[in-house]
Amino acid sequence: MGVRAGVVVCITSFLLGSLFTHWIADSLTLWKSPVTDEHLWTAALYYSILTKGPVQILYVLFGIIILGGTTIFWSFNDLEAGNLMFDGGSIFLYGVAVIMYAYSVIPNLMDKFTAIPPHHMKDAFPRLLRTPTLDLASNHLVCSVALTGVLILQAGRWWAELSDGDDEEGYLPEKVEDSDVAEETKSTTPLASTT
Numbered sequence: 001m002g003v004r005a006g007v008v009v010c011i012t013s014f015l016l017g018s019l020f021t022h023w024i025a026d027s028l029t030l031w032k033s034p035v036t037d038e039h040l041w042t043a044a045l046y047y048s049i050l051t052k053g054p055v056q057i058l059y060v061l062f063g064i065i066i067l068g069g070t071t072i073f074w075s076f077n078d079l080e081a082g083n084l085m086f087d088g089g090s091i092f093l094y095g096v097a098v099i100m101y102a103y104s105v106i107p108n109l110m111d112k113f114t115a116i117p118p119h120h121m122k123d124a125f126p127r128l129l130r131t132p133t134l135d136l137a138s139n140h141l142v143c144s145v146a147l148t149g150v151l152i153l154q155a156g157r158w159w160a161e162l163s164d165g166d167d168e169e170g171y172l173p174e175k176v177e178d179s180d181v182a183e184e185t186k187s188t189t190p191l192a193s194t195t
Helices: 002-020 023-030 037-051 055-076 081-112 127-188
Strands: none
Touching (some): 002 055, 002 081, 002 127, 023 037, 023 127, 037 081, 037 127, 055 081, 081 127
């Protein structure tokens, strides 16, 4: 069980790290006010570079995503109360991130950013690219928040199991001491004879 939780945490952290690399573009469109045409051109150029990368990177990313989902489902299959609550929430949040990325981010990237028009940084940003650029940044944020929730739920599960283990450790010595007392009582109690 500890190995499965470790795999989930490592994979989720890796996916969060890969989303954080988009901060170069996302910060310009989400957190800088006002959003200028220069910010939008910088973000669009970054997204355009992503679409020109080798396709093998996507295959590795999909493999890692499948491994993470499989591990969470495997852990959920134990059907213990803690697994149902923490892993159930993790499955939901992980699924939200995967679905958001697969059905919103990747199609948006492939449809709008494979070829951006020639431009200078001071040129007006095309209206057709404005909404997709802003949507990519907000979708990356949603995926990051969902994956952070997975990490929080896994940490909560670890903490709950740790505190359950502490309660059991305190309970076992009392039971052992009580059984020792019972053995001593048995040995010192004289047996009644029926003669």
